Amino acid sequence: MKNLKAVVANWKMNHLRADVEAFCARFSAGYKQKEGVAAGIAPPFPYLELVGNKLIPAGVLLFAQNGLDKPKGAYTGEVSMAQLKDVGCYGVILGHSERRQYYGETEATLAPKIVAARENNLLPLLCIGESLAQRESNETLEVISRQLAILSQVGQGDIWIAYEPVWAIGTGRVATPAQVEEVHVFIRSETIRLLGKAGDEIPILYGGSVTPDNFPELLKTKDVGGGLVGGASLDPEKFRQLVLQTQE
Ligand code: PGA
Numbered sequence: 001m002k003n004l005k006a007v008v009a010n011w012k013m014n015h016l017r018a019d020v021e022a023f024c025a026r027f028s029a030g031y032k033q034k035e036g037v038a039a040g041i042a043p044p045f046p047y048l049e050l051v052g053n054k055l056i057p058a059g060v061l062l063f064a065q066n067g068l069d070k071p072k073g074a075y076t077g078e079v080s081m082a083q084l085k086d087v088g089c090y091g092v093i094l095g096h097s098e099r100r101q102y103y104g105e106t107e108a109t110l111a112p113k114i115v116a117a118r119e120n121n122l123l124p125l126l127c128i129g130e131s132l133a134q135r136e137s138n139e140t141l142e143v144i145s146r147q148l149a150i151l152s153q154v155g156q157g158d159i160w161i162a163y164e165p166v167w168a169i170g171t172g173r174v175a176t177p178a179q180v181e182e183v184h185v186f187i188r189s190e191t192i193r194l195l196g197k198a199g200d201e202i203p204i205l206y207g208g209s210v211t212p213d214n215f216p217e218l219l220k221t222k223d224v225g226g227g228l229v230g231g232a233s234l235d236p237e238k239f240r241q242l243v244l245q246t247q248e
Contacts, residue, residue, distance in 0.1 A: 005219075006160065006203050006226040007246045008040035008063060008125065009233030010093060020047045024054035026236035033059035034247040037226075040125075041233075042093055045079060052088035061090040063125060066099060069112035081113075081120035091123030093228075095147075097166045107150045114154045125160045126150070127207070127228070128187075132167035140165075141186050148187065151194045160203045162228040163187060168208025170230060177221045180206050184223035212241040219245060 015023065020043060031039070042063035043051045052062045068078040084092055094113050099105040110126070117124040128147040130140045144163075151159070163183050168175050175183075184204050191199030206218055207228035218224055226246050232238045 003036055004038060004203050004225070005036060005246050006038040006040060006205060007239075007242050008042060008061075008093075008162075008205065008226075008228050009239050010042050010063075010065065010096070010207075010228055010230050011044060011234060012065070012098070012230055013044055014234055015043065015047065017047065017050070020050055021054075023234075023236045024051060027240055028055060028058045030240050031058055031060070031243065037243070037247045039243045039246075040091065048084070048089065049087045056088055062088050064089050064092045064122075065096065066094070067092045067113065067117060067122070069109075069116040071116070081116045081122050085120045085122055089122055091125050091160070092117050093125045093127065093162075096127045097129055097164060097169060101166075107147065107153075111150050111153045114150065114157075114159065118154075118157045123158050123160060125162060125205075125228070127162045127164050129164040129166050129169075129208070135165065135167065140183065144183060144186060145190055148190045148194065151191065151199075156195065156198055160205065161187060161191070162205040162207045164207035164228060170209070172209050174209040174211075174214045174218075175206075177217050180218055180224060181221040184221065188223045210242065212238055212245065215242055215245050216248075 038061055040061035040063045041051055042065050064084045067081045067084050095105055095110045114124045130143040134143050165175050187204050191202050203225035204223055205226045205228045206224050210227045210229045211232045
């Protein structure tokens with residue numbers, strides 16, 4: 001899977017039905033799947049099926065933005081991995097920094113979610129990244145290493161990783177190619193250290209203010225296997241352009 005590249009749209013809590021329908025029509029009009037490059041979209045829960053119905057036939061992978069580790073029962077407001085699978089999800093974003101920041105997600109809550117996702121044949125897309133304060137105090141690699149330690153707790157199995165420096169998310173402040181490369185090469189060394197050969201095959205996506213203007217440069221960077229895109233992914237033309245750039 002090492003040569004697999006991927007670009008995933010993280011819509012966060014954006015779009016209403018009419019926007020979703022317009023996006024799907026405009027995106028699918030010009031989208032052509034290409035071997036070795038996966039395009040994924042993570043809409044809000046209410047629109048998972050709508051996006052799935054419209055875009056899975058075109059080869060787009062459906063992702064959820066979160067899921068619970070419990071199989072079913074009295075967990076008001078939560079959604080299980082089995083339910084995500086049932087509505088057509090291919091994978092689930094886990095540990096996004098907004099969930100860590102606003103909803104107290106930690107490695108302790110994330111590990112069972114990764115396990116539950118895999119048990120339901122969902123691909124976990126694990127997000128990691130340092131805050132501005134951590135970068136400024138030179139703790140970036142230490143934070144990344146701590147966040148990746150979860151890999152040895154959850155054992156072998158498919159996973160994608162997204163490196164998203166918190167200070168670059170939604171801020172328009174994109175990390176430089178040198179900053180991205182330093183961390184991605186480090187992540188690769190950690191995944192190999194923790195998982196052996198399998199760690200060499202995990203796609204590592206970059207996320208944080210990715211746009212069609214800065215993406216080509218980032219894609220040339222060592223160990224960058226694509227992107228996880230928020231703001232720019234809300235526009236079907238921009239997202240299609242990002243997919244095309246990944247396919248080049
Ligand atoms: P952004 O979001 O592209 O708007 O910075 C990325 C993300 O949070 O996944």
